[in-house]
Amino acid sequence: MVKTLLKNKKLRFTAFRKEVLDVFLNTPNAVSIGDIEERLKQFDRITLYRTIKSFMEKGLIHEIVMPGDIKKLALCPAECSSVNHVHTGQHIHFRCKMCENIFCLDLHEFPEINIPKFKVDSIEIQGTGICNICS
Amino acid sequence: MVKTLLKNKKLRFTAFRKEVLDVFLNTPNAVSIGDIEERLKQFDRITLYRTIKSFMEKGLIHEIVMPGDIKKLALCPAECSSVNHVHTGQHIHFRCKMCENIFCLDLHEFPEINIPKFKVDSIEIQGTGICNICS
DNA sequence: ATAAAAACGCAACATTGTTGCATTTATGGT
DNA sequence: ACCATAAATGCAACAATGTTGCGTTTTTAT
Numbered sequence A, B: 001m002v003k004t005l006l007k008n009k010k011l012r013f014t015a016f017r018k019e020v021l022d023v024f025l026n027t028p029n030a031v032s033i034g035d036i037e038e039r040l041k042q043f044d045r046i047t048l049y050r051t052i053k054s055f056m057e058k059g060l061i062h063e064i065v066m067p068g069d070i071k072k073l074a075l076c077p078a079e080c081s082s083v084n085h086v087h088t089g090q091h092i093h094f095r096c097k098m099c100e101n102i103f104c105l106d107l108h109e110f111p112e113i114n115i116p117k118f119k120v121d122s123i124e125i126q127g128t129g130i131c132n133i134c135s
Numbered sequence C: 001a002t003a004a005a006a007a008c009g010c011a012a013c014a015t016t017g018t019t020g021c022a023t024t025t026a027t028g029g030t
Numbered sequence D: 001a002c003c004a005t006a007a008a009t010g011c012a013a014c015a016a017t018g019t020t021g022c023g024t025t026t027t028t029a030t
Helices: A003-006 A015-025 A033-039 A045-058 B002-008 B016-027 B032-040 B047-056
Strands: A061-064 A073-074 A089-096 A102-106 A119-132 B061-064 B072-075 B091-096 B102-106 B120-130
Touching: A015 A033, A015 A073, A033 A045, A045 A061, A045 A073, A073 A102, A073 B032, A073 B120, A119 B072, B016 B032, B016 B047, B016 B072, B032 B047, B047 B061, B047 B072, B072 B102
Parallel strands: A089 A119, B091 B120
Antiparallel strands: A061 A073, A089 A102, A119 B120, B061 B072, B091 B102
């Protein structure tokens, strides 16, 4: 339920936040701010930006950026406690070339990356190709 | 030499393009458009944006986007013939938490990623941690 | 040398995101 | 249930980033 979802992340429950969170819950893929704006009947743009910011700071959503694409947002999976762009879960971001959608997928066998002389803290993997629906 | 670098990518040689390309050649890490602007004495902002766009379209440079960070640009390695964000090389983008710089590093053992029902064309890996200079 | 194509430079505009401030709302303690 | 307060909202103004159109200049191939 939306209210507890917000409470769990120490975010106050408001009518507007519920609307925004519902957009995420009703969409299987990542959405842009423009996508969210289209689905809200009437809203204040500044409040939306601040809402997104709060959601990100508290680790409710995370942003996905891919070269040549606009910024997208997606709910953080339950196991992932990301705070300010630092994730602890193991998911891959996948962009389908057909439908242009971006998906967060859980990966069980997450690769190890070693770089000589570099200390690697976290790894993010982004893939492109064809998704299960389009193939 | 700068002239042949441009010619090889089917880009015309101009004084301005030389200046911009020199910035990339003289910097070990990825740079933002703001970084480039700081290093050019006087320039036209629109021309810079169009120059960057041409460089990207012809695969001379590529853009690097990381969550929470501004867009950066870097030369494509010689072996990599990237055109419009589609790379063929195998390099990782690494962001150092200390100096905030982003580096393109060649990776020899590039991991295989399999996602059930998804057809994976290309993989991009982004790491964060401490670079060789800061550690 | 010259003609065609591309790049440049300027203006104007579009998009995206931020800050300050007064008002309203949610929440915890009584 | 009430109240104080801390947070969220809504508005205006602004800042940063990126784009389009168009006339002029430069590069390049012939």
